[in-house]
Amino acid sequence: MTILVTGARGQIGRAVVDRLHSAGLAVRAASAHPTELTVPAGVETAELALDRPETFAAALRGVRQVFLYPQPAGIHDLVKAAEAAGVEHVVLLSSSSVLAPDAENDPLASHSLRVERALAGSGLTVTFLRPDAFASNSLGWARLIGRSLPVQLAYPDAHIAPIHPEDIADIAVTALTGDSLTGRSLTLTGSESLTFREQLAVLSETLDRPVPVEQITRAEAAEQMGRHMPAPMVSALLDLWEAAGHGPAAIGETTRSLLGVPARTYRQWARENAAAFTGR
Numbered sequence: 001m002t003i004l005v006t007g008a009r010g011q012i013g014r015a016v017v018d019r020l021h022s023a024g025l026a027v028r029a030a031s032a033h034p035t036e037l038t039v040p041a042g043v044e045t046a047e048l049a050l051d052r053p054e055t056f057a058a059a060l061r062g063v064r065q066v067f068l069y070p071q072p073a074g075i076h077d078l079v080k081a082a083e084a085a086g087v088e089h090v091v092l093l094s095s096s097s098v099l100a101p102d103a104e105n106d107p108l109a110s111h112s113l114r115v116e117r118a119l120a121g122s123g124l125t126v127t128f129l130r131p132d133a134f135a136s137n138s139l140g141w142a143r144l145i146g147r148s149l150p151v152q153l154a155y156p157d158a159h160i161a162p163i164h165p166e167d168i169a170d171i172a173v174t175a176l177t178g179d180s181l182t183g184r185s186l187t188l189t190g191s192e193s194l195t196f197r198e199q200l201a202v203l204s205e206t207l208d209r210p211v212p213v214e215q216i217t218r219a220e221a222a223e224q225m226g227r228h229m230p231a232p233m234v235s236a237l238l239d240l241w242e243a244a245g246h247g248p249a250a251i252g253e254t255t256r257s258l259l260g261v262p263a264r265t266y267r268q269w270a271r272e273n274a275a276a277f278t279g280r
């Protein structure tokens with residue numbers, strides 16, 4: 001029986017495909033743009049656009065487990081198609097933001113929450129992976145650091161427990177291939193709380209050169225962020241970071257607590273991704 005991985009062009013989906021294939025399991029990698037997928041030789045690919053129900057039946061044929069990237073647009077149709085195809089278990093890449101007060105109206109949380117609710121109301125068995133901030137979010141600083149410009153932040157002392165994307169992939173694969181995590185809702189983090197300033201210090205040590213940090217006002221940060229994302233998203237993120245300034249971030253479930261192996265550290269992520277910050 002086949003495991004379908006949606007979002008297979010994304011960083012987590014790709015890592016899940018690689019792991020399942022290496023374990024000798026039948027995996028189908030799905031994307032709205034299947035010709036742009038890069039998958040190991042022997043991995044089947046499929047067109048699946050989560051907002052285009054006409055693509056669902058073929059992608060789900062013979063599938064018993066699904067790794068799902070959250071897209072609310074077609075979720076009720078996807079649930080029906082999955083039930084009709086005989087899918088047994090869906091592992092959703094959700095977000096810890098669904099636990100926020102007023103998550104329904106929070107632009108960071110609402111799309112994941114709508115997908116969680118549709119799945120919870122279905123006949124499918126589901127596992128919700130709710131990661132906190134990814135370590136890879138630091139790639140947003142790469143252009144500035146690469147050009148030796150200061151990283152400007154409104155809340156440099158906000159605490160985060162960043163999770164290495166590969167840890168999420170490891171946990172997803174365990175959820176897809178066994179029953180130890182089935183039916184659970186798991187808030188996932190890394191094992192250490194680090195402020196943005198501390199993350200930048202780790203990057204500075206890793207790159208062996210100064211990485212200056214400059215505190216700017218909330219209004220200045222909102223103006224900069226608003227060039228790349230909608231205003232409600234900007235406000236929600238700034239609110240989140242402002243609230244995260246009051247003390248170490250809570251540590252949730254990690255690869256240590258769930259799989260018995262140490263969580264990958266932010267330092268490790270920085271070492272692995274140092275080339276992205278060199279400006280070359």
Ligand SMILES: NC(=O)c1ccc[n+]([C@@H]2O[C@H](COP(=O)([O-])OP(=O)(O)OC[C@H]3O[C@@H](n4cnc5c(N)ncnc54)[C@H](OP(=O)(O)O)[C@@H]3O)[C@@H](O)[C@H]2O)c1
Pocket residue numbers: 006007008009010011012013030031032033048049069070093094095096112130131132133134137
């Ligand atoms: N970043 C965080 O801190 C954080 C925290 C908690 C939860 N999350 C959740 O995690 C999910 C993101 O996961 P991810 O980082 O694995 O996803 P990602 O790398 O952003 O890719 C997700 C999907 O976006 C599409 N896509 C569009 N343009 C792309 C491009 N140039 N390259 C690759 N993919 C592209 C692809 O789908 P198609 O191939 O079908 O077009 C891909 O599978 C989101 O749902 C987010 O809410 C993120």
